[in-house]
Amino acid sequence: MVTATQVVDKEDYKYxxxxxxxxxxxxxxxxxxxxxxxxxxxxKEPEWMTEIRLKAYEVFTQKKMPNWGGDLSKIDFQNIIYxxxxxxxxxxxxxxxPESIKNTFEKLGIPEAERKFLGGVGAQYDSETVYHxxxxxxxxxxxxxxxxxxxxxxxxxxxxKYFGTIIPMEDNKFVALNTATWSGGSFxxxxxxxxxxxxxxxxxxxxxxxxxxxxxxLIIAEEGASVHYVEGCTAPTxxxxxxxxxxxxxxxxxxxxxxxxxxxxxxxxxxxxxTKRAYAYEDATVEWIDGNxxxxxxxxxxxxxxxxxNAKADILSVAFAGKGQHxxxxxxxxxxAPNTTSTIxxxxxxxxxxxxxxxxxxxxAKGATNSKSNVRxxxxxxxxxxxxxxxPYIEIDEDTATMGHEATVGKVGEEQIFYLMSRGLxxxxxxxxxxxxxxxxxxxxxxxEYAIELNKLIKLEMEGSVG
Amino acid sequence: MQETLEIKDLHVSVEGKKILNGLNxxxxxxxxxxxxxxxxxxxxxxxxxxxxxxxxxxxxxxIFYKGKNIVELEANERATLGLFxxxxxxxxxxxxxxxxxxxxxxxSHPTIKFNNVIEFKKALKENLVKLGxxxxxxxxxxNVGFSGGEKKRVExxxxxxxxxxxxxxxxxxxxxxIDSLKIVAxxxxxxxxxxxxxxVITHYQRLLNYLKPxxxxxxxxxxxxxxxGWELVEELEKxxxxxxxxxxxxxxxxxx
Numbered sequence: 250m251v252t253a254t255q256v257v258d259k260e261d262y263k264y265x266x267x268x269x270x271x272x273x274x275x276x277x278x279x280x281x282x283x284x285x286x287x288x289x290x291x292x293k294e295p296e297w298m299t300e301i302r303l304k305a306y307e308v309f310t311q312k313k314m315p316n317w318g319g320d321l322s323k324i325d326f327q328n329i330i331y332x333x334x335x336x337x338x339x340x341x342x343x344x345x346x347p348e349s350i351k352n353t354f355e356k357l358g359i360p361e362a363e364r365k366f367l368g369g370v371g372a373q374y375d376s377e378t379v380y381h382x383x384x385x386x387x388x389x390x391x392x393x394x395x396x397x398x399x400x401x402x403x404x405x406x407x408x409x410k411y412f413g414t415i416i417p418m419e420d421n422k423f424v425a426l427n428t429a430t431w432s433g434g435s436f437x438x439x440x441x442x443x444x445x446x447x448x449x450x451x452x453x454x455x456x457x458x459x460x461x462x463x464x465x466x467l468i469i470a471e472e473g474a475s476v477h478y479v480e481g482c483t484a485p486t487x488x489x490x491x492x493x494x495x496x497x498x499x500x501x502x503x504x505x506x507x508x509x510x511x512x513x514x515x516x517x518x519x520x521x522x523x524t525k526r527a528y529a530y531e532d533a534t535v536e537w538i539d540g541n542x543x544x545x546x547x548x549x550x551x552x553x554x555x556x557x558x559n560a561k562a563d564i565l566s567v568a569f570a571g572k573g574q575h576x577x578x579x580x581x582x583x584x585x586a587p588n589t590t591s592t593i594x595x596x597x598x599x600x601x602x603x604x605x606x607x608x609x610x611x612x613x614a615k616g617a618t619n620s621k622s623n624v625r626x627x628x629x630x631x632x633x634x635x636x637x638x639x640x641p642y643i644e645i646d647e648d649t650a651t652m653g654h655e656a657t658v659g660k661v662g663e664e665q666i667f668y669l670m671s672r673g674l675x676x677x678x679x680x681x682x683x684x685x686x687x688x689x690x691x692x693x694x695x696x697x698e699y700a701i702e703l704n705k706l707i708k709l710e711m712e713g714s715v716g
Numbered sequence: 717m718q719e720t721l722e723i724k725d726l727h728v729s730v731e732g733k734k735i736l737n738g739l740n741x742x743x744x745x746x747x748x749x750x751x752x753x754x755x756x757x758x759x760x761x762x763x764x765x766x767x768x769x770x771x772x773x774x775x776x777x778x779i780f781y782k783g784k785n786i787v788e789l790e791a792n793e794r795a796t797l798g799l800f801x802x803x804x805x806x807x808x809x810x811x812x813x814x815x816x817x818x819x820x821x822x823x824s825h826p827t828i829k830f831n832n833v834i835e836f837k838k839a840l841k842e843n844l845v846k847l848g849x850x851x852x853x854x855x856x857x858x859n860v861g862f863s864g865g866e867k868k869r870v871e872x873x874x875x876x877x878x879x880x881x882x883x884x885x886x887x888x889x890x891x892x893x894i895d896s897l898k899i900v901a902x903x904x905x906x907x908x909x910x911x912x913x914x915x916v917i918t919h920y921q922r923l924l925n926y927l928k929p930x931x932x933x934x935x936x937x938x939x940x941x942x943x944x945g946w947e948l949v950e951e952l953e954k955x956x957x958x959x960x961x962x963x964x965x966x967x968x969x970x971x972x
Contacts, residue, residue, distance in 0.1 A: 686857065
């Protein structure tokens with residue numbers, strides 16, 4: 250047993266607690282082909298997955314670091330622990346989850362949330378899923394909601410068909426790294442015409458210091474199916490950096506609808522570098538609802554490729570950049586078929602010298618006739634030191650397409666604050682209320698429990714900021 | 717003796733421009749006061765300064781309320797002491813639910829005690845009806861998309877909910893049609909008691925006809941030049957401000 254000793258005090262990050270590191274297996278620091286082979290071996294994976302990992306490792310070693318976005322120069326790949334296994338297996342009975350891990354998730358309110366409003370829950374602790382459960386009626390309808398490792402063993406035909414097809418390992422250095430070292434993540438499969446009426450939720454928690462969490466998520470909705478998948482992420486506050494490099498592939502087959510909601514609230518020493526992409530086929534809809542708080546640097550641009558006619562994409566995102574944080578977030582939509590529509594709404598708040606960048610790509614390819622897109626980015630700066638940038642890349646190769654783009658940068662008005670204060674609110678309450686109002690188009694799309702949680706997190710961020 | 721809000725020799729400038737020049741004014745709880753005056757006299761400045769807008773710089777003078785000089789207090793501290801300002805131009809707050817905002821505001825007032833949010837919503841609904849406003853206003857964003865007249869009525873609604881001891885109403889009548897004006901006036905009249913005082917700022921006699929204020933103050937060039945009863949309103953109606961502007965000039969001469 251190893252106990253991490255160095256914990257940084259940061260009273261305003263409520264998930265900053267950590268447990269003593271208790272694990273059943275942990276690989277040594279650093280990365281090479283042998284380590285990858287041993288991770289795969291330890292997981293008792295089929296040979297084809299080991300092959301994919303080793304090939305991806307080769308790609309990783311050859312790929313250059315991205316030279317845009319945020320500062321990645323401080324990431325030391327050889328100082329990261331790539332695999333930490335906290336318990337023997339994923340439990341479907343909460344009572345069997347090891348006590349210390351159970352306590353963590355109970356502090357985070359997970360089992361309670363499941364009882365109240367979820368159709369299924371997965372909880373990942375460091376590299377492995379420790380708990381997974383799906384409502385019985387959904388299991389009977391053929392819905393699969395499990396962790397990715399189990400899916401490789403139990404549903405290899407589906408995994409082989411889709412894994413790495415939406416986001417190939419060559420896409421970027423962090424995708425290659427994830428493909429080589431992935432562990433955990435969710436696997437969701439919704440059979441034809443099945444509607445999952447309440448959300449499925451996964452929760453990701455990094456506990457080990459200097460740990461790399463590389464979950465891999467794959468969501469497939471067959472024709473006419475629908476699902477809402479929700480995930481939340483936290484990590485304790487250590488004095489040294491952790492890396493979260495997830496890959497999420499989403500496949501919305503004809504007439505299906507997938508909504509993917511994330512609220513990420515990392516401690517401010519996590520590099521959060523996530524690649525998320527969806528394919529939407531004919532008449533399908535994909536919605537990304539993406540909220541980013543915390544982390545040292547986040548680079549994340551949920552994407553939708555509209556590959557079938559009448560397909561639709563909605564991307565709604567919020568980024569809150571506090572002191573010492575850089576949120577480089579945005580959205581990408583590629584229109585490849587006729588009559589496709591997309592809406593992107595991005596809201597960012599920068600405070601205490603934080604930096605929020607919107608980076609977006611909108612492409613309407615030739616032949617995507619009568620496609621429509623609307624992009625709106627609003628930035629709110631809370632002080633003079635904070636920063637907001639917008640990098641909208643737009644490529645339209647189709648004459649019949651229509652596109653609207655609007656960007657605003659604003660400061661909270663003295664007049665609005667005075668108005669609220671004249672009714673009895675303190676300056677901090679007034680400012681927080683204005684900020685929550687600013688992100689309301691986002692929070693109203695969240696499940697109620699998440700909206701309440703997001704409001705709480707923002708209130709915490711704002712505490713003591715006026716004075 | 718009734719509580720007063722007492723302004724003594726107040727000098728105020730806004731963005732370097734002097735607006736109030738030694739204003740003296742006493743507002744009594746339990747009475748309705750009205751300030752009348754020509755454009756640019758500084759009437760709104762009085763309102764903003766009493767409420768503590770940071771842009772309005774007090775160069776000299778005092779504002780006494782409940783036994784202390786309140787000029788250093790923040791706007792919210794003044795609000796919770798029992799002061800209220802119905803704004804001439806209420807601000808829009810995107811995405812903030814009106815009833816949520818008012819619920820939070822009411823909780824900051826030690827004197828307002830709703831046992832729960834249901835009681836609060838019931839009171840809100842009753843007051844919406846009194847002001848001829850649709851119940852749907854409760855769940856709209858604060859002032860967003862409200863017409864000019866609706867904004868003014870929603871100001872009065874907030875006043876009714878927050879139960880101030882002294883309310884300043886800054887041109888609440890402007891932009892109101894005759895029916896809305898009657899509704900607003902009867903709402904204000906319904907608040908009249910020994911526990912409620914108001915300072916009504918207006919250009920017109922119309923609202924005053926309904927409110928019948930106890931004290932009329934005439935304001936010109938940043939100070940009160942005359943105080944009296946209803947007869948002043950009639951005098952103004954007949955002769956306009958010309959007489960008072962002359963008075964002002966004379967008094968200025970007297971000073972120098």
